[in-house]
Amino acid sequence: MTLKLNDVTVSRGVGPVISNVTLEVTPGEVTTVVGPNGAGKTSLLESLSGVIGISGGSIELDGVDISKMSRRRRSHAGLAHVQQGRMIFPSLTVKENLQLTASTKADMDGALALFPELEKRLDSATVLLSGGEQQMVVLARAFAAKPKYLLLDEMSLGLAPVVFLRLIPIIEQIAKTGVGVLLVEQFAHLALKIASDSLVITSGHVSYHGPADALLKDPDLLKKAYLG
Numbered sequence: 001m002t003l004k005l006n007d008v009t010v011s012r013g014v015g016p017v018i019s020n021v022t023l024e025v026t027p028g029e030v031t032t033v034v035g036p037n038g039a040g041k042t043s044l045l046e047s048l049s050g051v052i053g054i055s056g057g058s059i060e061l062d063g064v065d066i067s068k069m070s071r072r073r074r075s076h077a078g079l080a081h082v083q084q085g086r087m088i089f090p091s092l093t094v095k096e097n098l099q100l101t102a103s104t105k106a107d108m109d110g111a112l113a114l115f116p117e118l119e120k121r122l123d124s125a126t127v128l129l130s131g132g133e134q135q136m137v138v139l140a141r142a143f144a145a146k147p148k149y150l151l152l153d154e155m156s157l158g159l160a161p162v163v164f165l166r167l168i169p170i171i172e173q174i175a176k177t178g179v180g181v182l183l184v185e186q187f188a189h190l191a192l193k194i195a196s197d198s199l200v201i202t203s204g205h206v207s208y209h210g211p212a213d214a215l216l217k218d219p220d221l222l223k224k225a226y227l228g
Ligand SMILES: Nc1ncnc2c1ncn2[C@@H]1O[C@H](COP(=O)(O)OP(=O)(O)OP(=O)(O)O)[C@@H](O)[C@H]1O
Pocket: 012, 013, 017, 035, 036, 037, 038, 039, 040, 041, 042, 043, 044
């Protein structure tokens, strides 16, 4: 049971922005993809959830080829994608935002158990929350849908590092419930700390694939990987 990219190439506009990437996301673990701006990390996640098509290779979810499935079908198959930017419905309350994905009270309670801060704000319009709390709503809503695999794209954008720090153990906890998390982050060190497997991508190519702790322990290796 894994989410697998086999030799995937993604093209946009003039040519490939991702070339021959192979990667496996395992349930219960965090896998991270880091790399410089414009390396192709967002395109990689978009190809997994079906926002854009792939031009080579294949994508498998628990043994089923989903490469040609619509975004909706991939979502029904258990793939959730938290895209960049805070995708909340600002005029809805926190509770209403969660009800969009939680099909049962148990799903709602399960999501809220991860975010005790949100319990007190359930009836507040989401627009009134801080940036960090809004990202909690985004994450809680994605978790309430009970995905098998969760793709997270730069949740730290626009947040102070100290605010994003609060989300890191929650992402780790989500993985511990059995979800396979694929984390794309600009704060590479924070992502590497909670990840088991890691990829560094530069200009669409994999420049490192291996244990996250090896990159953390060896700043030269990380620097070399970033330089491609
Ligand atoms: N909608 C688009 N149409 C054409 N080219 C695009 C589009 N979106 C991204 N690109 C190009 O694809 C390449 C990879 O971009 P992508 O956003 O996937 O990288 P990234 O690693 O996520 O970067 P960042 O960290 O800045 O978000 C870049 O050269 C970018 O200019």
